[in-house]
Amino acid sequence: MLLEAKNIGFRYGEGPWVLRGVSLSLKPGEVVGLSGHSGCGKTTLARVLAGYEPPLEGSVTLDGKPLPKKGYNPVQLVFQHPEKAVNDRWRMEYTLRENRWYQQKVLTPLGIEPDWLTRWPKELSGGELQRFCVARALGPQTRFLIADEMTTMLDAITQAQIWHVVLDAVKEQNLGVLVVSHEQTLLERLCSRVIDLEAFRDHSTKHHHPSDVCCQ
Numbered sequence: 001m002l003l004e005a006k007n008i009g010f011r012y013g014e015g016p017w018v019l020r021g022v023s024l025s026l027k028p029g030e031v032v033g034l035s036g037h038s039g040c041g042k043t044t045l046a047r048v049l050a051g052y053e054p055p056l057e058g059s060v061t062l063d064g065k066p067l068p069k070k071g072y073n074p075v076q077l078v079f080q081h082p083e084k085a086v087n088d089r090w091r092m093e094y095t096l097r098e099n100r101w102y103q104q105k106v107l108t109p110l111g112i113e114p115d116w117l118t119r120w121p122k123e124l125s126g127g128e129l130q131r132f133c134v135a136r137a138l139g140p141q142t143r144f145l146i147a148d149e150m151t152t153m154l155d156a157i158t159q160a161q162i163w164h165v166v167l168d169a170v171k172e173q174n175l176g177v178l179v180v181s182h183e184q185t186l187l188e189r190l191c192s193r194v195i196d197l198e199a200f201r202d203h204s205t206k207h208h209h210p211s212d213v214c215c216q
């Protein structure tokens with residue numbers, strides 16, 4: 001199974017192109033980095049790859065087919081800010097069950113305490129909430145994980161704990177992971193290769209936004 005983005009173009013409304021001519025592919029069991037300066041479009045690409053935003057140009061496919069519109073999404077996205085990714089009116093056990101195939105076995109290795117399950121999101125710290133978001137994303141049917149600055153706000157020990165669980169899933173269920181981060185040391189430690197999103201910029205500037213064209 002291959003996750004493939006071909007010639008992706010995306011912009012918000014009539015704004016400038018954020019992504020243009022971006023292509024990448026991710027194989028099962030592969031851990032690949034995505035780097036680039038702040039604002040260059042990493043989060044936008046992460047959202048496009050996981051099917052949250054349809055690309056305006058190009059395609060995202062899984063084994064040559066579009067991402068499924070219904071049912072389980074085999075491409076799971078974990079964001080930097082877990083509080084935006086959970087429903088504050090759901091207790092944590094309900095949040096977890098949002099992915100009805102979530103795996104109980106990852107809870108302890110992720111450091112999730114049993115009594116956190118009955119708490120509301122506002123009763124947990126950001127790091128504790130993020131562990132739930134990772135657990136929710138790691139269902140057995142997950143083929144690819146897009147980790148968008150997933151551990152940026154966490155201390156080193158919690159970061160290591162979470163990545164340990166994710167790398168186990170890479171080995172055990174042949175999960176492919178895209179590590180979106182501006183932390184070079186993290187990317188070097190985890191990834192077999194790193195894609196620099198800025199490398200596509202030269203290409204993108206060859207295409208002009210309609211408002212760049214002067215009409216006289």
Ligand SMILES: Nc1ncnc2c1ncn2[C@@H]1O[C@H](COP(=O)(O)OP(=O)(O)OP(=O)(O)O)[C@@H](O)[C@H]1O
Nearest residue numbers: 012015018036037038039040041042043044045182
């Ligand atoms: N909802 C939105 N509406 C309009 N513009 C947006 C929206 N979200 C992002 N942008 C713009 O798109 C560009 C890319 O943003 P994006 O969040 O993808 O960058 P990033 O590389 O992930 O940045 P960072 O590393 O700071 O998180 C930025 O110029 C940003 O201002």
